[in-house]
Amino acid sequence: MKLLPFLLAAVTTMVGCTQKTVEQQPVQSSDTAVVYMTQEISPAALVRIYEALGKPATGRVAVKISTGEAGGHNYLKPELIRQLVNGVNGTIVECNTAYAGRRNTTEAHWQTIRDHGFLDIATVDLMDEEGDFTIPVQDSTWIHYDRVGTHLKNYDFMINLAHFKGHAMGGFGGVLKNQSIGVASAAGKAYIHSAGITEDVVETWSHTGNQDGFLESMAAAAQAVHNYFGSGEKILYINVVNNLSVDCDCDSHPAAPEMSDIGILASLDPVALDQACVDLVFNYPSQDGDDASALIERINSRHGIHTIEHAAKIGLGTRTYRIVSIDGEQMLNQLNANSLSLLVRNHGLTTQHENRGVQDLLTLIQNDPKRLKGAVVADKIIGKAAAALMIAGGVKEVHTNIICTPARELFENADVVVKAREEVPMILNRDQTGQCPIDSRLNDAATVEECVAILQEMN
Secondary structure, three states, rough: OOOOOHHHHHOOOOOOOOOOOOOOOOOOOOEEEEEEEEOOOOOOHHHHHHHHHOOOOOOOOOOOOOOOOOOOOOOOOOOOOOHHHHHHHHEEEEOOOOOOOOOOOHHHHHHHHHHHHHHHHEEEEOOOOOEEEEEEEOOOOOOEEEEEOOOOOOOOEEEEEOOOEEEOEEEOOOOHHHHHOOOHHHHHHHHHHOOOOOOOOHHHHOOOHHHHHHHHHHHHHHHHHHHHHHHHOOOOEEEEEEEOOOOOOOOOOOOOOOOOOOOEEOOOOHHHHHHHHHHHOOOOOOOOEEHHHHHHHHHOOOOOOHEEEEEEEHHOOOEEEEEOOOOOOHHHHHHOOOOOOOOEOOOOEEEEEOOOHHHHHHHHHHOOOOHHOOOOEEEEEEEHHHHHHHHHOOOOOOEEEEEEEHHHHHHHHHEEEEEEEEEEOEEEEOOOOOOOOHHHOOOOOHHHHHHHHHHHHOO
């Protein structure tokens, strides 16, 4: 077994990502929201995270997405959302845009919807096709009402299903933007963009100098829709954090993403959800060819965090949260049911491995180290050698049937989340007559560095 030289250097920092902070620190609150997360991006994962919220969509269900500007390609694809939309008997809802393009008129927007395949999977409703109406805002600092599509009246429940990414004007777009600009009619969009100056979609672009006013207006409009659906009782929030371009799905020629996908996050609190996604971007372990710097710069240069700040200030939600992963138990069950030895979930994908012992971990570290950094891992049996390699590779969460005590202690010292169904003093060899031979070589090693150095010598 030959380990790459960089591995010894890597373990000196364990899972140490370069920490980058947002311009403003999160406001502390006595309330802590739960944000669920999966690192898998798939139709099944989208359904699982919806179910994790524990709030079934009932009645006439609107699923609010962005249908994506013609020419763009980063929007949430029909094949990704079909299972969730059909499972809740939902209707995809949208409104026309306030900028020139292929979605600013009803006729053009319907053609874009067809071209992007949404009519192939579900019923679609352009909510402002027959006009709009106003709903009250709780915060009237800039806007005095929210103008939304008339068809909003047709729905009892909303799933706010957003694509989290950058945005040319707002810095980033997540559930707050999807619920404010996204639910507003074309006139309502103009009113929000101009921070309450005009509803004219042509005139509004001469009144975009009040950046914080625009961001605060988005927060106020998002709160208006939240309150419209029973003050949050009939709405839930999901961000798909993939295709992380600095540009929005409203851009017909978006910049290519410079960082990898992260996963899917969901919450009943839209403020906590967008904050969690921003924090994941700002604390992303950037490296050559996989760098969050451009998106971080986009968010900071537009003061994008201020939308979240103001949403928290006006009482829409809290910026204090805890992330609950939904991956581990499901992955371990999948592992056991399919006679696999290792599952690694990261960057939106799950990879399956079948070799015994630590061979798969060694192969990943040598050939694809990016797979392990920040990953959630399910492994049938974890001994000290496997634990040392996972920590060196940057794994952040581990689920297993059986773990030995020395392995658990290594994980705890490295702040890796570990959940095991059974703990034993040692991992036995295949004949069950003594200790695993690889682990036996590590009995006197106290640290991950020492373990890796010994494994390096076992060439």
